[in-house]
Structure formats: structure tokens, C-alpha cells
Amino acid sequence: MADSSALVDMQNISKVYQMGETKVHALNGVSLSIEAGEYVAIVGTSGSGKSTLMNIIGLLDSPTEGVFAVRGQRASGLTGRQMADLRNREIGFVFQQFNLLARTPAWRQVELPLFYANVARSASRKRALEALAQVGLDERADHKPDELSGGQQQRVAIARALVNRPSLLLADEPTGALDTRTGEEVMALFEKLHEEGLTLVIITHDQEIAERAHRVITMRDGVIVSDSDAATTTASGFRNGLSGAAPAPLPRPVAIEQDKEEMYEAV
């Protein structure tokens, strides 16, 4: 049941898109709880509902049914303004396509969340440069996106996600547009941030990347079919009879080993 101490808590969440006559169940009764400080990977085939799930966690979208709470506070009771403020302060987003503003220097991109947080200009520039230093791009603060490599652009996006010191970082296929080596660099950066206390939720297609997470959630057709963290594995996962998740406690990497076959099937 709902764990009010959890950072994110979902109970029986559904998301239905009406496409003309037909209904698309992007999510179909998902229950999930993520604690502060976790490192979670969400895997699943394309169209299985991963991004939809992330959008709901990130307060960009609201579920059709079910209860969703952030730090014990129900999202359905929040105004648009409050949701915007939560996105601004508590959540950092990293997207597959980086989503940087064209022709804008890196530090201005990173400064954006601070602008919406009403941080004074002088302070926000300083903090933007600090965040860029954190991702190793302090030398490139004045570079525009077309003057940066893909990996560097993604690091700018990560600096932007971090600059307002969120408690949760959501990354939707962050290495999808990068080659293996730069993808590896970006993951190393994420892990460094996780060690510093950030809660990490990464959506990925890449098996090797998923394996690095401490908890792997596998989705198919809008339901969670396995969750390596047995304690929070959903009822729906078992109902579908697809729970390959061994209830293995820490060390988590072991659990991932056991999950591997299952996930290959899914991807």
C-alpha cells in the first residue's frame, strides 16, 4: 500500500489515450513506489508505456485513473502552478534529443530553470557555471549547441537538469542518440551524481545500461511485468505471470543478472 515516506508513489495508475474510435491503454494499472536515493532503470519494448510513466512521475502529464503522490502529496490536488514549481525545484529532466535551445550559449541553457525559480541574475549565472563545471563543461560555457558534440550537448542538458538541485532526475533514453563511448561517459556522470545522493530514474533500451542500475523495472503493454526490487513488485506483474524478478536483496547487481533473460526478451 501507499508508502508515505516514498519519493514517488503510484497506485493502480492508468493512462488512456482516445484515438478516434479506439482507446490506447498506454498504462494499465501500474503500481510503483520509488524511494529517495534509488537508482532505477525502466526497460521495455517501444510503445510499452515507459515515457508515459516517466511523464506522469515528472508531473508533465496526469493519469486517467489511479493515485499518484510525490512525497506523500497527491498530484491530483495540485494546481498547474504548483506542478510547475515542483518540476522546477524537485525534478530534473534529460531527454533523448537533448532539447537544447538553438543558438543559445550553454550557460544560458543551464540558467533556464533558475530563471523560472526567480533566482537573481548574478547568482544564476554563477550557479549555471558551477553546474557546467560539475559535468566537466566549464570551458564550454559560451558554446552554442551546434559548436558542441552530442555527448557535450547531453552534458549541458544534464547540467540544466541539475542546476536547481532537484531530488529526482528523470532521463528518457539519455544515451539513445549517443555512441557507445559517449553514452558510457554520460552514464558515469549519472552514477557519480547518484553517489552524491540524487535519485535516478533512467529509461533505456540498452541492456548494458540497465544492468548498471540497482533496480530494473520491465514494462510491456502498459503494465510492469517485472521489478527486481521484490519488496515493491506489483500485483499486476504477478497476475500476468511474468514475474521473473527474484526477490533478491542487496547486492542488487545479482538481481539484475537473474533478470537478464527476461529483459532481453522484452527489448
Added chain:
Amino acid sequence: MKLFRYFPVAVDSIAANKMRASLTMLGIIIGVAAVLTILGVGRGASANILDEVASQGTTRLTISPSTESEGEGAGAPVQTLTMGDVRALSDAAFHPDVVEVVPQYGGSIQLVAGSNNKQTRVTGTTADYVGVHRLEMAEGRFLTEDEIAQMSNVIVIGTAVATDLFERTQVVGESVRIDGEPFTVVGVLKESGNAGFGSNDDSGFIPIGAAHGRIFNVPRYRGEYIVTSVSANAVSEERVEAAERQIEQTLRLRHGLGADDDSDFTISTQASLLDTIGTVTNTLTLLLSSIAAISLVVGGIGIMNIMLVSVTERTKEIGLRKALGAHTSDVLLQFLIESLVLTLLGGLIGIAISYGLALLVQRIPNFPIDLLIGVDALVLAVGVSAGCGLIFGLYPAMRATRLDPIEALRYE
């Protein structure tokens, strides 16, 4: 204040798309430049005319016959203003505020000198005409009291008449023939320098008696020769109205008009002339400005058009900004201020262009009018362009706020 922080955002976004921005501003630039230039021309022209009028004295009154309102001769002047009226008005006892009453009878007639001839407006008048109308002499003198009394065959001509007839202007003592009669030139008027309003370059002046008795075939009314108009001076600018009342009283009495009858003459003062000119130029300026204002509206619609395209193009940016914590009001203000900055910039460029034109016009020698751009016109131009930006930017900005962040982020 946070509001001001949207301006650099707007400037960045405009700078990132200079071509699009300048095309967008073009409508506003042209509109503002057109409005300011037209207002400037209107103001310059009316200042010009007013100067001209004022230079001719502000105490002058002109009495002219009314026009016939019905019957065969409708539109023609009533033939009731006569030399008898002129003599009556000259009586200082009844008209303490009126001085220098000057009759005029004019018509167009051919002047001949040797083998040259020229169709000229010749006016019969008296010696005071030169003072009342503030004429200046280039050569010789004006008609004298003696010449008026004796109805001498003497004439004062304008420079254009002199050069056309004699190919020079030092022609005092020469003779011109009017209707076969020889007239001696006693003076040449100074060139007025402008071909328009109030110029006497193309005129000739002869004693009123000569005009009445010999040159023109002038009808009489109650035994007196009629005149085409009468000029007079008031003793001072303050007494113009009093002078006007005194003249009106005498003329109404002499013309036998009852209390309910309309006057068969009109008295115009320089003040009323100034009023009329002001009204005419204002109407003209207003008309032209409304035409120019239409181009501002067109420019505003251009802004709206481009802003709508811009919102669609930047759907993803809007989605991103919302994901990063932008409120609806942040998005609204961002786009609104962007269009405000665009139009203000356009307005300023338009102002610069019209100022440039004004400076240019000043450098052209003898250009008839100056371009006068007042502070009020500037305030108007800036206000109107800012208004355009806000009004025409509002709809696109509202469209931007309505975008759903995930939809916007999915947008390719």
C-alpha cells in the same frame, strides 16, 4: 523585477532570427515612418501658411460681397458693396476702431508694352493699399493720394509682369497700354519669392477711379460704383472684433437689412482666416494619417502572423520551458514581450527614418515646407507601435500557453 528579465530573452530570440524579425518589423517601420512624415508635412505646411498670413498683419479685415444664393446668378457675388459704403466706413466718428479703408475693384485684363503683352490681374485701389497689405517696393513708389484723386493713368506692377513685358524690372517711367490707354509705370513691387498664397508678382495696381471710370465696365448700385472687396485695418489686434462690429452695423444699415435678414457681405479677419486654414490643414492631416495608420494595422497583422508561425515553430521550446518549471504566465509574458520588443524596435527605426527625412528636407534649398515632427507625434508613434505589439501579440502568446507540455515535447 522579473518582468524586465523577459526582455533579454526576447532580444535573444529576435537576434537568433534576424531575417524573420526584420521582415516582421517592416510593416511597423513603414507605418510609423509614414504616419510621422505625413504629420510632419501637414504641420510644416500649415506652419508655413500661418507664417505667411501672420506676415501680412493680424489687424486686417476684408469685406467681400456674399454670393447670390438663388435665381439666375446663383454663386456670383451680390453687387451691393459700393464706393458709397467705402466712404461711409471711412468716417472715423462712427468707426473709431477702423482705419485705412481701402476699396478694390479687380479684373483680369491684357497689358501691352511694345510687342509684348500679358494677361494680368489689375486692381483699382487707393494709396493706403500698400500699407494695409504690407507690400514692399522694389522700384519707385506706390500710387499717391494725388494720383487717386485725379484718376491719373499710372500703374504699379509686380516683378513677373515687368519681366514679361520689358524683360527687366527697372521699368519706372516706362509706359504700358491697357485697353488702348497708356499708363505710366511708377513702381515695381518686390518679388514675393513664392508663387503661391498672397503673391502679387503677377498683379498690377491702378487708381480706383481709373478702373471704375475707364478700364472696367463697372455696374452701379444706387448710383455708386460697386467694388469687389474692401480692406481695412483695425487700430490694434485687440480691437479687431470691435472694428468688425462697427463695419457690420454700418453696412447692414446702409443696405437696408432688417433684423432677420442675412448680411449680403462677409467680413473676414486674419484670425478667422487662420482658423479656416487650421481646420483645413487639420482635416487633411487627419485624412492622410488615417491612410498611413492603415499601414500600421497591416504591419500589426504581419506581426501577429509571424508570431503565430513562431509559436508553432517553437512548440518544442515551449514544452521544454514548461518542463523546466515555466508557469503559464511566464510563457504568455515571454511571447508578449517578444512582440512588444519587435514593434518598439520597428517603431524606433520608423522614427529614425522620418527624422532622417526631416533633416534631408531641411537641406534642400528653397524646399517649400519643413517637416515638423513634434514630441506628441513621437509619443503617438511609440504608443501606437507598442499597442500594436501588445494587441497583435496577445493571441499568439495565448496560443503558446495553451500548448500541452508533453504534446509540445513530442512535436517534431
